[in-house]
Amino acid sequence: MTSTVSPQPLPPGEPRWLDVEEQKAWRAWLYSAQLLLDRLDRDLTHRTGISHAYYEILVALSETPERMMRMSELADRCLSSRSRLSHAVSRLEERGWVRRQVCAEDGRGQLAVLTEEGFAALEGAAPVHVEGVRRELFDRLSPEQVAGMRDLGETLLRHLDPQRVHPSD
């Protein structure tokens, strides 16, 4: 919240307030999302020393053939600003889990490379992460609810970030 408020007024007319049912749906979604993200992050952090954000970076790198990725691409994949990713990679570098390497094709670019130590750290954290997701999410839901969750997520994603949703399936 560093911004000066610049006047960007709403379209005129009475706001379309939420009715009671919409309020309940919105609040249920909001609270459950915040609580779930928070709990998974704390659980992972306390058990492995790796926050969920850092875990995502390690996963992204590990899934690439050479275990390396351009900084910008990595930032996009991790829903991170470039600044944030740059800081995060610096800290992962201090731990010896990632190293930077100048990009051969583009002198402006940097590659983030997952080290063996980083891969080992990821291998240690992955079971903790997946158990958390099962315990807090999948174990609570019926197959129908899981299908609904996916449908909801993909519907929203088509608007929020069309690139990210695979059109094929």
Add this chain to the structure above:
Amino acid sequence: MTSTVSPQPLPPGEPRWLDVEEQKAWRAWLYSAQLLLDRLDRDLTHRTGISHAYYEILVALSETPERMMRMSELADRCLSSRSRLSHAVSRLEERGWVRRQVCAEDGRGQLAVLTEEGFAALEGAAPVHVEGVRRELFDRLSPEQVAGMRDLGETLLRHLDPQRVHPSD
């Protein structure tokens, strides 16, 4: 991520990895949740100067008969730690939107009180907030999807925070 890692091993046995369908459901939910929360927060912050977290505090206070609430209760309602809320209320106090008042019944307690200026700020922000929620969420969803969203949220909430889900409806 300030913690030293204390060994809290998983239950033994092979981790229950996610299959492809579960991966897709999980990633769709995760990305959509993160993007939606982020977008709503940025939109509100840039248009009104009030972050989503601060907005929730103002809303909680405004919904109470006397527009005041105990700090702990407010923290619970806003999914906030006491420390975080204490800092946040201090900053809202600097803006003149909230003031602190010692609690008559319990000398240890403090009441956070919404000022007229705070209420006016909330009135200005509320239309921006509701338009954001409509634009990014409800306008994209069918009635069935909204119902599914509520069901999903309430199911998760029953585990994550049973107090918060109303058993009646």
Add this chain to the structure above:
DNA sequence: GTAGCGTAGTTGAGCGTTGAACTATTCCGC
């Protein structure tokens, strides 16, 4: 009434995020 414990809330240090300013390199039109 006072010792000990529990609860309410605040404070401070350290870390992470943000947004803007900055450097370095590449791309494009001429």
Add this chain to the structure above:
DNA sequence: GCGGAATAGTTCAACGCTCAACTACGCTAC
């Protein structure tokens, strides 16, 4: 090739959050 615009990434300062330490008050039992 050369000047200007665009792109890639980093850095800095300000702010917010976390965790642990701390103050202050209330509760209970002796």
